[in-house]
Amino acid sequence: MRILSTFLLSLCLVLTTGYSAPPQGVPRDTGDSTSNRYILIDLWKRQLFLYEGDRVVKQYPVAPGREQHPSPIGEWVITYKSTDWGGGFGTRWLGLNVPWGIYGIHGTNLPHTIGQDASHGCFRMFNEHVEELFSLVNTGTLVIVDGPLPRRDEWALKTLVRGDKGSDVLLVQNRLRASGYYEGPVDGIFGYGLEAAVKRWQRDMNWEVTAQISWREYLELGLVE
Known part of the structure:
Protein backbone atom coordinates (compact mmCIF):
# COMPACT_ATOMS: atom_id res chain seq x y z
CA MET A 1 0.00 0.00 0.00
CA ARG A 2 1.20 3.47 -0.76
CA ILE A 3 0.01 6.74 0.69
CA LEU A 4 -0.85 9.33 -1.95
CA SER A 5 0.16 12.89 -1.13
CA THR A 6 -1.79 15.84 -2.43
CA PHE A 7 -0.47 19.20 -3.44
CA LEU A 8 -2.91 21.63 -1.81
CA LEU A 9 -2.77 24.45 -4.28
CA SER A 10 -6.06 23.77 -5.99
CA LEU A 11 -8.35 21.52 -4.03
CA CYS A 12 -7.30 18.14 -5.50
CA LEU A 13 -4.40 19.15 -7.77
CA VAL A 14 -1.34 16.90 -7.55
CA LEU A 15 1.99 18.46 -8.44
CA THR A 16 5.52 17.22 -8.84
CA THR A 17 8.81 19.00 -9.22
CA GLY A 18 8.76 18.10 -12.89
CA TYR A 19 6.01 20.49 -13.94
CA SER A 20 6.92 23.00 -16.61
CA ALA A 21 4.53 25.78 -15.65
CA PRO A 22 3.51 27.21 -12.27
CA PRO A 23 0.45 25.58 -10.71
CA GLN A 24 -2.73 27.45 -9.93
CA GLY A 25 -2.35 29.72 -6.94
CA VAL A 26 1.35 30.47 -7.26
CA PRO A 27 2.52 34.03 -7.97
CA ARG A 28 2.30 35.06 -11.61
CA ASP A 29 4.71 37.28 -13.49
CA THR A 30 4.08 40.90 -12.56
CA GLY A 31 7.46 42.30 -13.49
CA ASP A 32 8.55 42.29 -9.83
CA SER A 33 10.91 39.34 -9.42
CA THR A 34 10.51 39.25 -5.63
CA SER A 35 6.72 39.04 -5.75
CA ASN A 36 6.90 36.26 -8.34
CA ARG A 37 8.98 33.98 -6.12
CA TYR A 38 7.75 30.95 -4.25
CA ILE A 39 9.36 27.96 -2.59
CA LEU A 40 8.76 24.29 -3.33
CA ILE A 41 10.13 21.73 -0.85
CA ASP A 42 10.26 18.18 -2.21
CA LEU A 43 10.39 15.75 0.71
CA TRP A 44 11.17 12.78 -1.53
CA LYS A 45 14.30 14.46 -2.90
CA ARG A 46 15.01 16.45 0.29
CA GLN A 47 15.48 19.52 -1.89
CA LEU A 48 14.23 23.10 -1.67
CA PHE A 49 13.54 24.89 -4.95
CA LEU A 50 13.14 28.66 -5.22
CA TYR A 51 10.97 29.51 -8.20
CA GLU A 52 10.64 32.82 -9.99
CA GLY A 53 7.52 32.41 -12.07
CA ASP A 54 7.95 29.03 -13.78
CA ARG A 55 11.75 29.03 -13.52
CA VAL A 56 13.92 27.47 -10.80
CA VAL A 57 16.45 30.10 -9.73
CA LYS A 58 17.91 28.33 -6.68
CA GLN A 59 18.07 24.76 -5.40
CA TYR A 60 19.28 23.66 -1.97
CA PRO A 61 19.47 20.38 -0.02
CA VAL A 62 17.46 20.27 3.21
CA ALA A 63 16.94 18.02 6.23
CA PRO A 64 13.18 17.60 6.80
CA GLY A 65 11.46 15.87 9.71
CA ARG A 66 12.21 12.34 10.78
CA GLU A 67 9.47 9.69 10.84
CA GLN A 68 8.45 10.45 14.43
CA HIS A 69 8.28 14.20 13.71
CA PRO A 70 7.09 14.58 10.09
CA SER A 71 7.28 17.87 8.25
CA PRO A 72 3.92 19.49 7.43
CA ILE A 73 2.72 18.74 3.90
CA GLY A 74 0.67 21.53 2.36
CA GLU A 75 0.70 25.12 1.26
CA TRP A 76 2.08 27.66 3.71
CA VAL A 77 3.30 31.25 3.87
CA ILE A 78 6.40 32.79 5.41
CA THR A 79 5.10 34.93 8.27
CA TYR A 80 8.26 35.76 10.20
CA LYS A 81 11.93 36.34 9.42
CA SER A 82 14.64 36.44 12.07
CA THR A 83 18.42 36.71 12.14
CA ASP A 84 18.59 35.84 15.83
CA TRP A 85 16.58 32.65 16.43
CA GLY A 86 19.58 31.15 18.21
CA GLY A 87 20.82 27.75 19.30
CA GLY A 88 20.55 24.84 16.91
CA PHE A 89 18.49 26.87 14.47
CA GLY A 90 21.55 28.38 12.83
CA THR A 91 21.90 31.89 11.52
CA ARG A 92 18.47 32.51 9.96
CA TRP A 93 14.83 31.61 10.59
CA LEU A 94 11.91 31.75 8.17
CA GLY A 95 8.75 30.96 10.13
CA LEU A 96 5.72 29.33 8.49
CA ASN A 97 2.02 29.73 9.31
CA VAL A 98 1.39 26.05 10.13
CA PRO A 99 -1.52 26.22 12.61
CA TRP A 100 -0.69 23.15 14.72
CA GLY A 101 2.89 23.92 15.69
CA ILE A 102 6.02 26.01 15.19
CA TYR A 103 7.67 25.13 11.89
CA GLY A 104 10.19 26.99 9.80
CA ILE A 105 13.11 26.95 7.39
CA HIS A 106 16.33 27.54 9.29
CA GLY A 107 20.05 26.95 9.53
CA THR A 108 21.74 24.38 11.73
CA ASN A 109 24.70 23.57 13.93
CA LEU A 110 24.52 19.98 12.63
CA PRO A 111 25.47 20.37 8.96
CA HIS A 112 26.16 16.65 8.59
CA THR A 113 22.39 15.99 8.85
CA ILE A 114 21.52 17.92 5.69
CA GLY A 115 20.07 15.55 3.10
CA GLN A 116 18.63 13.23 5.77
CA ASP A 117 15.26 13.03 7.54
CA ALA A 118 16.67 14.42 10.75
CA SER A 119 14.70 17.36 12.17
CA HIS A 120 11.67 17.70 14.44
CA ASP A 153 1.20 1.13 5.71
CA GLU A 154 -2.29 -0.03 6.50
CA TRP A 155 -1.63 -0.92 10.12
CA ALA A 156 0.08 2.36 10.98
CA LEU A 157 -2.75 4.58 9.72
CA LYS A 158 -4.17 6.57 12.57
CA THR A 159 -7.92 6.84 13.03
CA LEU A 160 -8.61 10.57 12.97
CA VAL A 161 -11.06 12.08 15.46
CA ARG A 162 -12.01 15.54 16.61
CA GLY A 163 -9.04 17.20 18.27
CA ASP A 164 -6.40 15.65 16.00
CA LYS A 165 -4.01 17.91 14.10
CA GLY A 166 -1.65 17.35 11.21
CA SER A 167 -1.11 16.98 7.48
CA ASP A 168 -3.41 13.95 7.29
CA VAL A 169 -6.29 16.01 8.73
CA LEU A 170 -5.51 18.77 6.25
CA LEU A 171 -5.79 16.36 3.32
CA VAL A 172 -9.14 15.07 4.58
CA GLN A 173 -10.39 18.65 4.87
CA ASN A 174 -9.21 19.30 1.33
CA ARG A 175 -11.03 16.29 -0.12
CA LEU A 176 -14.30 16.91 1.73
CA ARG A 177 -14.22 20.57 0.81
CA ALA A 178 -13.73 19.67 -2.86
CA SER A 179 -16.77 17.39 -2.70
CA GLY A 180 -18.94 20.06 -1.05
CA TYR A 181 -19.24 18.59 2.44
CA TYR A 182 -16.84 20.86 4.29
CA GLU A 183 -16.84 24.66 4.25
CA GLY A 184 -14.42 25.47 7.06
CA PRO A 185 -10.74 26.37 7.01
CA VAL A 186 -8.23 23.91 5.56
CA ASP A 187 -5.89 24.21 8.52
CA GLY A 188 -5.07 20.65 9.58
CA ILE A 189 -7.18 20.87 12.76
CA PHE A 190 -10.03 18.36 13.22
CA GLY A 191 -12.69 20.62 14.72
CA TYR A 192 -16.46 20.53 15.09
CA GLY A 193 -16.99 21.69 11.50
CA LEU A 194 -14.99 18.82 10.05
CA GLU A 195 -16.68 16.37 12.40
CA ALA A 196 -20.10 17.48 11.12
CA ALA A 197 -18.89 17.20 7.52
CA VAL A 198 -17.61 13.67 8.08
CA LYS A 199 -20.97 12.67 9.57
CA ARG A 200 -22.89 14.07 6.58
CA TRP A 201 -20.57 12.31 4.16
CA GLN A 202 -20.83 8.99 6.00
CA ARG A 203 -24.65 9.21 5.97
CA ASP A 204 -24.64 9.84 2.22
CA MET A 205 -22.36 6.82 1.79
CA ASN A 206 -24.84 4.70 3.81
CA TRP A 207 -22.09 3.88 6.27
CA GLU A 208 -22.14 3.72 10.04
CA VAL A 209 -21.80 7.32 11.24
CA THR A 210 -18.69 7.37 13.41
CA ALA A 211 -17.47 10.95 12.80
CA GLN A 212 -14.03 9.39 12.42
CA ILE A 213 -11.62 8.85 9.54
CA SER A 214 -10.40 5.25 9.47
CA TRP A 215 -9.08 2.89 6.79
CA ARG A 216 -12.41 2.80 4.92
CA GLU A 217 -12.56 6.58 4.72
CA TYR A 218 -8.92 6.89 3.64
CA LEU A 219 -9.65 4.50 0.77
CA GLU A 220 -12.83 6.24 -0.35
CA LEU A 221 -11.15 9.66 -0.27
CA GLY A 222 -8.33 8.35 -2.44
CA LEU A 223 -5.63 8.98 0.15
CA VAL A 224 -4.40 5.39 -0.01
CA GLU A 225 -4.34 2.79 -2.74
Missing part, protein backbone atom coordinates in the same frame (compact mmCIF):
# COMPACT_ATOMS: atom_id res chain seq x y z
CA GLY A 121 9.56 18.79 11.45
CA CYS A 122 11.35 21.96 10.36
CA PHE A 123 13.53 22.28 7.27
CA ARG A 124 17.23 22.52 8.09
CA MET A 125 19.63 24.10 5.63
CA PHE A 126 23.32 24.83 5.56
CA ASN A 127 23.78 28.24 7.18
CA GLU A 128 25.26 29.79 4.04
CA HIS A 129 22.29 28.53 2.03
CA VAL A 130 19.61 29.79 4.39
CA GLU A 131 21.36 33.15 4.58
CA GLU A 132 21.16 33.43 0.81
CA LEU A 133 17.52 32.29 0.73
CA PHE A 134 16.68 34.72 3.53
CA SER A 135 17.87 37.59 1.34
CA LEU A 136 15.79 36.44 -1.63
CA VAL A 137 12.31 36.05 -0.10
CA ASN A 138 9.94 38.24 1.87
CA THR A 139 7.22 37.58 4.42
CA GLY A 140 4.16 36.50 2.49
CA THR A 141 6.17 34.20 0.22
CA LEU A 142 4.32 30.99 -0.64
CA VAL A 143 5.96 27.75 0.55
CA ILE A 144 4.67 24.47 -0.90
CA VAL A 145 5.68 21.24 0.84
CA ASP A 146 5.13 18.08 -1.20
CA GLY A 147 5.81 14.57 -0.02
CA PRO A 148 4.36 11.33 1.36
CA LEU A 149 2.02 11.24 4.28
CA PRO A 150 3.93 10.10 7.37
CA ARG A 151 2.01 6.84 7.80
CA ARG A 152 2.90 4.45 5.02
Whole structure:
Protein backbone atom coordinates (compact mmCIF):
# COMPACT_ATOMS: atom_id res chain seq x y z
CA MET A 1 0.00 0.00 0.00
CA ARG A 2 1.20 3.47 -0.76
CA ILE A 3 0.01 6.74 0.69
CA LEU A 4 -0.85 9.33 -1.95
CA SER A 5 0.16 12.89 -1.13
CA THR A 6 -1.79 15.84 -2.43
CA PHE A 7 -0.47 19.20 -3.44
CA LEU A 8 -2.91 21.63 -1.81
CA LEU A 9 -2.77 24.45 -4.28
CA SER A 10 -6.06 23.77 -5.99
CA LEU A 11 -8.35 21.52 -4.03
CA CYS A 12 -7.30 18.14 -5.50
CA LEU A 13 -4.40 19.15 -7.77
CA VAL A 14 -1.34 16.90 -7.55
CA LEU A 15 1.99 18.46 -8.44
CA THR A 16 5.52 17.22 -8.84
CA THR A 17 8.81 19.00 -9.22
CA GLY A 18 8.76 18.10 -12.89
CA TYR A 19 6.01 20.49 -13.94
CA SER A 20 6.92 23.00 -16.61
CA ALA A 21 4.53 25.78 -15.65
CA PRO A 22 3.51 27.21 -12.27
CA PRO A 23 0.45 25.58 -10.71
CA GLN A 24 -2.73 27.45 -9.93
CA GLY A 25 -2.35 29.72 -6.94
CA VAL A 26 1.35 30.47 -7.26
CA PRO A 27 2.52 34.03 -7.97
CA ARG A 28 2.30 35.06 -11.61
CA ASP A 29 4.71 37.28 -13.49
CA THR A 30 4.08 40.90 -12.56
CA GLY A 31 7.46 42.30 -13.49
CA ASP A 32 8.55 42.29 -9.83
CA SER A 33 10.91 39.34 -9.42
CA THR A 34 10.51 39.25 -5.63
CA SER A 35 6.72 39.04 -5.75
CA ASN A 36 6.90 36.26 -8.34
CA ARG A 37 8.98 33.98 -6.12
CA TYR A 38 7.75 30.95 -4.25
CA ILE A 39 9.36 27.96 -2.59
CA LEU A 40 8.76 24.29 -3.33
CA ILE A 41 10.13 21.73 -0.85
CA ASP A 42 10.26 18.18 -2.21
CA LEU A 43 10.39 15.75 0.71
CA TRP A 44 11.17 12.78 -1.53
CA LYS A 45 14.30 14.46 -2.90
CA ARG A 46 15.01 16.45 0.29
CA GLN A 47 15.48 19.52 -1.89
CA LEU A 48 14.23 23.10 -1.67
CA PHE A 49 13.54 24.89 -4.95
CA LEU A 50 13.14 28.66 -5.22
CA TYR A 51 10.97 29.51 -8.20
CA GLU A 52 10.64 32.82 -9.99
CA GLY A 53 7.52 32.41 -12.07
CA ASP A 54 7.95 29.03 -13.78
CA ARG A 55 11.75 29.03 -13.52
CA VAL A 56 13.92 27.47 -10.80
CA VAL A 57 16.45 30.10 -9.73
CA LYS A 58 17.91 28.33 -6.68
CA GLN A 59 18.07 24.76 -5.40
CA TYR A 60 19.28 23.66 -1.97
CA PRO A 61 19.47 20.38 -0.02
CA VAL A 62 17.46 20.27 3.21
CA ALA A 63 16.94 18.02 6.23
CA PRO A 64 13.18 17.60 6.80
CA GLY A 65 11.46 15.87 9.71
CA ARG A 66 12.21 12.34 10.78
CA GLU A 67 9.47 9.69 10.84
CA GLN A 68 8.45 10.45 14.43
CA HIS A 69 8.28 14.20 13.71
CA PRO A 70 7.09 14.58 10.09
CA SER A 71 7.28 17.87 8.25
CA PRO A 72 3.92 19.49 7.43
CA ILE A 73 2.72 18.74 3.90
CA GLY A 74 0.67 21.53 2.36
CA GLU A 75 0.70 25.12 1.26
CA TRP A 76 2.08 27.66 3.71
CA VAL A 77 3.30 31.25 3.87
CA ILE A 78 6.40 32.79 5.41
CA THR A 79 5.10 34.93 8.27
CA TYR A 80 8.26 35.76 10.20
CA LYS A 81 11.93 36.34 9.42
CA SER A 82 14.64 36.44 12.07
CA THR A 83 18.42 36.71 12.14
CA ASP A 84 18.59 35.84 15.83
CA TRP A 85 16.58 32.65 16.43
CA GLY A 86 19.58 31.15 18.21
CA GLY A 87 20.82 27.75 19.30
CA GLY A 88 20.55 24.84 16.91
CA PHE A 89 18.49 26.87 14.47
CA GLY A 90 21.55 28.38 12.83
CA THR A 91 21.90 31.89 11.52
CA ARG A 92 18.47 32.51 9.96
CA TRP A 93 14.83 31.61 10.59
CA LEU A 94 11.91 31.75 8.17
CA GLY A 95 8.75 30.96 10.13
CA LEU A 96 5.72 29.33 8.49
CA ASN A 97 2.02 29.73 9.31
CA VAL A 98 1.39 26.05 10.13
CA PRO A 99 -1.52 26.22 12.61
CA TRP A 100 -0.69 23.15 14.72
CA GLY A 101 2.89 23.92 15.69
CA ILE A 102 6.02 26.01 15.19
CA TYR A 103 7.67 25.13 11.89
CA GLY A 104 10.19 26.99 9.80
CA ILE A 105 13.11 26.95 7.39
CA HIS A 106 16.33 27.54 9.29
CA GLY A 107 20.05 26.95 9.53
CA THR A 108 21.74 24.38 11.73
CA ASN A 109 24.70 23.57 13.93
CA LEU A 110 24.52 19.98 12.63
CA PRO A 111 25.47 20.37 8.96
CA HIS A 112 26.16 16.65 8.59
CA THR A 113 22.39 15.99 8.85
CA ILE A 114 21.52 17.92 5.69
CA GLY A 115 20.07 15.55 3.10
CA GLN A 116 18.63 13.23 5.77
CA ASP A 117 15.26 13.03 7.54
CA ALA A 118 16.67 14.42 10.75
CA SER A 119 14.70 17.36 12.17
CA HIS A 120 11.67 17.70 14.44
CA GLY A 121 9.56 18.79 11.45
CA CYS A 122 11.35 21.96 10.36
CA PHE A 123 13.53 22.28 7.27
CA ARG A 124 17.23 22.52 8.09
CA MET A 125 19.63 24.10 5.63
CA PHE A 126 23.32 24.83 5.56
CA ASN A 127 23.78 28.24 7.18
CA GLU A 128 25.26 29.79 4.04
CA HIS A 129 22.29 28.53 2.03
CA VAL A 130 19.61 29.79 4.39
CA GLU A 131 21.36 33.15 4.58
CA GLU A 132 21.16 33.43 0.81
CA LEU A 133 17.52 32.29 0.73
CA PHE A 134 16.68 34.72 3.53
CA SER A 135 17.87 37.59 1.34
CA LEU A 136 15.79 36.44 -1.63
CA VAL A 137 12.31 36.05 -0.10
CA ASN A 138 9.94 38.24 1.87
CA THR A 139 7.22 37.58 4.42
CA GLY A 140 4.16 36.50 2.49
CA THR A 141 6.17 34.20 0.22
CA LEU A 142 4.32 30.99 -0.64
CA VAL A 143 5.96 27.75 0.55
CA ILE A 144 4.67 24.47 -0.90
CA VAL A 145 5.68 21.24 0.84
CA ASP A 146 5.13 18.08 -1.20
CA GLY A 147 5.81 14.57 -0.02
CA PRO A 148 4.36 11.33 1.36
CA LEU A 149 2.02 11.24 4.28
CA PRO A 150 3.93 10.10 7.37
CA ARG A 151 2.01 6.84 7.80
CA ARG A 152 2.90 4.45 5.02
CA ASP A 153 1.20 1.13 5.71
CA GLU A 154 -2.29 -0.03 6.50
CA TRP A 155 -1.63 -0.92 10.12
CA ALA A 156 0.08 2.36 10.98
CA LEU A 157 -2.75 4.58 9.72
CA LYS A 158 -4.17 6.57 12.57
CA THR A 159 -7.92 6.84 13.03
CA LEU A 160 -8.61 10.57 12.97
CA VAL A 161 -11.06 12.08 15.46
CA ARG A 162 -12.01 15.54 16.61
CA GLY A 163 -9.04 17.20 18.27
CA ASP A 164 -6.40 15.65 16.00
CA LYS A 165 -4.01 17.91 14.10
CA GLY A 166 -1.65 17.35 11.21
CA SER A 167 -1.11 16.98 7.48
CA ASP A 168 -3.41 13.95 7.29
CA VAL A 169 -6.29 16.01 8.73
CA LEU A 170 -5.51 18.77 6.25
CA LEU A 171 -5.79 16.36 3.32
CA VAL A 172 -9.14 15.07 4.58
CA GLN A 173 -10.39 18.65 4.87
CA ASN A 174 -9.21 19.30 1.33
CA ARG A 175 -11.03 16.29 -0.12
CA LEU A 176 -14.30 16.91 1.73
CA ARG A 177 -14.22 20.57 0.81
CA ALA A 178 -13.73 19.67 -2.86
CA SER A 179 -16.77 17.39 -2.70
CA GLY A 180 -18.94 20.06 -1.05
CA TYR A 181 -19.24 18.59 2.44
CA TYR A 182 -16.84 20.86 4.29
CA GLU A 183 -16.84 24.66 4.25
CA GLY A 184 -14.42 25.47 7.06
CA PRO A 185 -10.74 26.37 7.01
CA VAL A 186 -8.23 23.91 5.56
CA ASP A 187 -5.89 24.21 8.52
CA GLY A 188 -5.07 20.65 9.58
CA ILE A 189 -7.18 20.87 12.76
CA PHE A 190 -10.03 18.36 13.22
CA GLY A 191 -12.69 20.62 14.72
CA TYR A 192 -16.46 20.53 15.09
CA GLY A 193 -16.99 21.69 11.50
CA LEU A 194 -14.99 18.82 10.05
CA GLU A 195 -16.68 16.37 12.40
CA ALA A 196 -20.10 17.48 11.12
CA ALA A 197 -18.89 17.20 7.52
CA VAL A 198 -17.61 13.67 8.08
CA LYS A 199 -20.97 12.67 9.57
CA ARG A 200 -22.89 14.07 6.58
CA TRP A 201 -20.57 12.31 4.16
CA GLN A 202 -20.83 8.99 6.00
CA ARG A 203 -24.65 9.21 5.97
CA ASP A 204 -24.64 9.84 2.22
CA MET A 205 -22.36 6.82 1.79
CA ASN A 206 -24.84 4.70 3.81
CA TRP A 207 -22.09 3.88 6.27
CA GLU A 208 -22.14 3.72 10.04
CA VAL A 209 -21.80 7.32 11.24
CA THR A 210 -18.69 7.37 13.41
CA ALA A 211 -17.47 10.95 12.80
CA GLN A 212 -14.03 9.39 12.42
CA ILE A 213 -11.62 8.85 9.54
CA SER A 214 -10.40 5.25 9.47
CA TRP A 215 -9.08 2.89 6.79
CA ARG A 216 -12.41 2.80 4.92
CA GLU A 217 -12.56 6.58 4.72
CA TYR A 218 -8.92 6.89 3.64
CA LEU A 219 -9.65 4.50 0.77
CA GLU A 220 -12.83 6.24 -0.35
CA LEU A 221 -11.15 9.66 -0.27
CA GLY A 222 -8.33 8.35 -2.44
CA LEU A 223 -5.63 8.98 0.15
CA VAL A 224 -4.40 5.39 -0.01
CA GLU A 225 -4.34 2.79 -2.74
